[in-house]
Amino acid sequence: MVAGSPDMGDVIRTDSAPKPMGHYPHARRVGNLLFLSGIGPRHPDGDHIPGNEYFADGRLKHYDIAAQAHAVFDNVRSVLEASGAHFSDLVDVTVYLTDMARDFKAYNAIWAEYFPDAGTAPCRTTLGITALPTPIAIELKCVAVLHDGAAPRT
Template sequence: MAGRVVHASAAPKPVGAYPHARRVGDLLFLSGIGPRDPASDAIPGNEYFADGRVRAYDITAQAHAVLANVRAVLEASGARWEDLVDVTAYLTDMARDFKAWNAVWAEYFPDPATAPCRTTLGITALPTPIAIELKCVAALKGDTP
């Protein structure tokens, strides 16, 4: 497959056989990025029952964590936050979490004129007990490694 593969040591390891990102020309495609802590693999804001099922979660904590993980992958790719052009967000509970997700988004992208495009989808589940995952595309300058 064409393009330079990126593995970011400061981001959580992928949960499958895929890279954190792949650069093709002046575009950088990030694989789905979740909020897991890169050092411990813990999910910020999750509370569990004794049997391991999720009892409660904090979408705000997970939203901040997922954006930090996206930043780590961008930086490992030689990209900047400002290079993001498109973000697809997947929420496991749109009715409960969309407003909080919007609030966190506005902290990181306060000016809609300079923010990346964004689509938010409600889905039934993600492969780990997380409430949010992001799929991102960045546009890079030709001299970025």
């Protein structure tokens, strides 16, 4: 779904990505720039988090950073496509990891699968943080540039 505002650009929402955890859109187009809200690995059909295992009392027992990283990229792809964009349109990505020491090497290898040519990959900043709003280990914040003719799907 796309809604327009003369001052704030087009708002992008899609059912092919997980619902935002708060009152904000999946993305907003302003001019030829597309700003994606933080996107995690939750499954679009609910709150299932790929690779998570839980104790009987609901506490997180184990997570799989590879499963979560691939799910994040799937969710980013869904929002980009709903906006008329592609991975090749990404210009800047901020990565949030809850355990930099444990997960950076694995995440970096998965990043290289999606962006094998460093010369055409988006810029990237990776931050180690203490927590995210749900029991996820990774979240991406992305900016893409849209080219003439890119139109959001409705």
